[in-house]
Amino acid sequence: MNLIYVLDILGTFAFAISGALVASDKRFDLFGVIIIAFVTAVGGGMLRDVLINAHPINWIGDLNYFWTILIAVVFTFLFKSKIAHLSKTMFLFDTVGIGVFTLLGLEKALSFGLHPIIALIMGMISAVFGGVLRDVLTNKIPLIFEKEIYASACLAGGITYLILNYFGFPENIIFIISASVIVIIRAVAVKFELQLPKIKDDLFTKN
Numbered sequence: 001m002n003l004i005y006v007l008d009i010l011g012t013f014a015f016a017i018s019g020a021l022v023a024s025d026k027r028f029d030l031f032g033v034i035i036i037a038f039v040t041a042v043g044g045g046m047l048r049d050v051l052i053n054a055h056p057i058n059w060i061g062d063l064n065y066f067w068t069i070l071i072a073v074v075f076t077f078l079f080k081s082k083i084a085h086l087s088k089t090m091f092l093f094d095t096v097g098i099g100v101f102t103l104l105g106l107e108k109a110l111s112f113g114l115h116p117i118i119a120l121i122m123g124m125i126s127a128v129f130g131g132v133l134r135d136v137l138t139n140k141i142p143l144i145f146e147k148e149i150y151a152s153a154c155l156a157g158g159i160t161y162l163i164l165n166y167f168g169f170p171e172n173i174i175f176i177i178s179a180s181v182i183v184i185i186r187a188v189a190v191k192f193e194l195q196l197p198k199i200k201d202d203l204f205t206k207n
Contacts, residue, residue: 004100004175009068011097014090016041016072017083019134024080026138034073036134041069043130048105048122052112091190099182101127102154103161103175120158127154149189149196157182 019040023033042065045058059065076083083090105126109119128144128151135142144150161178169177188194 004104007096007100008104009064010093011100012041012065012068013072014093014097015130016069017076017090018094018131020073020076021080021083022134022138022140024076030073030077033076034070036137037073037076038069039137040130040134041065041072043133044101044126044128045105045130047129047133048109048126051125052109052114052122054108054112095183095186096179098127098150098154098186099157099179102157102182103178106158106161116162120155120162123158123161124151124154127151149185149194152196153182153185153189156185 016037019037020033022040023036028036042059049055049057102123104123106119106123108126109122110116114122131150132142132144157178160181161174164174164177
């Protein structure tokens with residue numbers, strides 16, 4: 001079991017917990033919580049695989065993802081009141097998760113012979129669309145559209161990957177540097193509450 005796979009599982013676990021917490025706060029029953037946790041954890045990768053016609057779908061080809069999500073749901077039900085104290089740890093797992101998901105998604109798209117720009121989009125879909133689906137299903141404005149720098153960090157890391165790959169750097173070095181770019185941008189953005197600019201006025205707006 002390599003490090004990237006372990007990080008992938010940890011990211012899946014963190015995403016599943018975030019989905020379970022949202023569903024629990026919305027007073028969903030156990031089945032609803034499992035569905036939202038599942039969608040949050042593997043929804044992005046599943047959508048990517050459908051779009052690029054990759055079979056078997058990510059979690060179908062590896063049941064470890066399925067068991068990881070179920071364990072995350074049980075963990076949330078047993079220790080929900082304590083998870084708040086683990087917010088920094090969960091944020092770390094979540095951030096590492098989006099980094100790993102972005103790059104794995106990008107790599108998979110490239111392996112299917114897709115144009116690098118399309119592969120970059122597939123990488124971002126892998127990382128962020130589980131959260132988008134979670135928020136839509138729980139009647140919330142998706143986080144990436146509202147305030148935090150999230151998808152932009154994935155975009156920066158993906159571009160870094162493509163540049164380093166173009167110049168022939170070793171694969172492990174490419175992955176480590178690109179994932180670090182995503183983690184650092186995400187962490188700095190959250191720490192200093194950085195946001196992308198919003199469109200409020202245009203050239204014809206009267207003061």
